[in-house]
Amino acid sequence: MKTLFTFSFLFIFMLSCTQQPKTVRGSHEAEIPFIDSNEVTNDFYDNTEIFSLPLPELTAGGEIANPGKVDLSSLKRHSVIVKETLLDSEGGDKFVGAYRYDGYSLFDILKNKLVQKANAEEFNPLIDLFVELENSAGDKVVFSWGEIYYPNNLHRIIIADRVSRIVPSKTNDLWPIPSEGRIVAGNDLITERNISSPVKITVRSIPKSFTVNQGMSPMYSEQIGIFLNGSAAGTIT
Incomplete structure (x- = not known):
């Protein structure tokens, strides 16, 4: 009887140790992200500490019928893996670090505007x-x-409120952690557009008149004009 009890206890104990903690839902403040410090899962990007990044109040406006404060509480979080690289003073680039950012996509934020x-x-x-x-x-x-x-x-451009490092297993580099929420452009190789603490989103259309030529065939242009502040700056042929 004692042997059976001991075996049952050990089985339950081992099972509880291998189960993943569940994320608590209900509000974003109540979410408890899972950190796989013991590499229980095959996910390479959930192994390190997750840092919260404060975001200021965000508003949306411009050429939309329903401007106003952006409510992030009902939106799904998305994750983006990025290698951040900035331009240096000599025109080259400088690697900053590799990260997983969690946040809210511009796709979702503007979907109902x-x-x-x-x-x-x-x-x-x-x-x-x-x-x-x-x-x-x-x-x-x-x-x-x-x-x-x-x-x-989709969902590769987000406003991030959480970040975790992607730490190389051989070098264990601990990249610097940002102190504020930020825009993350997940497809950018040079990440200069990842600015901190966005407060305003504005939807605009190009302030230029277009001549609409429907049914044009072939759909071909011999050159593309490049303009800077309304003045011709060059062409691409």
């Missing part, structure tokens, strides 16, 4: 829309509508 294009009567398609994000320090970055809604892999 009703677009009201300023140039809708002249050019109704959405393909000339772009999105500006800025912080209180005056930093501003731009994403095209196509980057957000037309890529092969």
Whole structure:
């Protein structure tokens, strides 16, 4: 009898040690992310400590019918794996670190914002829309509508409120951890658009008139013009 009791106790104890902790849902504040410090799972990106990144209040405006404060509490978190690299003063690039960021995608944030294009009567398609994000320090970055809604892999542009290092197993490099929430452009090789603490999202259309030539065949242009502040800066042929 004692042998059976001992075996049962050991079995239950071993089972409880190998089970993964479950994430507590209900509100984002109550979520307890799983850290696989003992490598129980095959996920390479859940092995290190997760740091919370504070985010300021965020508003959305511009050419949309329902501007106002952005409520992140009902949105799903997405994860993006990035290697952050910045430009240096000599025009080269400098590796910062490798990270997993968790946060809320621009796709989800803007999904239910009703677009009201300023140039809708002249050019109704959405393909000339772009999105500006800025912080209180005056930093501003731009994403095209196509980057957000037309890529092969969605949810790669997020506003992150959590981060964890991806630590190389041989060198154990501990990359610097940011202190604030940030925009993360998951497809960028040079990550200059990953600015901190965004406070404002603005949806805009290109402030330029287009001549619509429907049914043009072939769909071909001999050159592409490059303009800077309204002035021609070059061509691509």
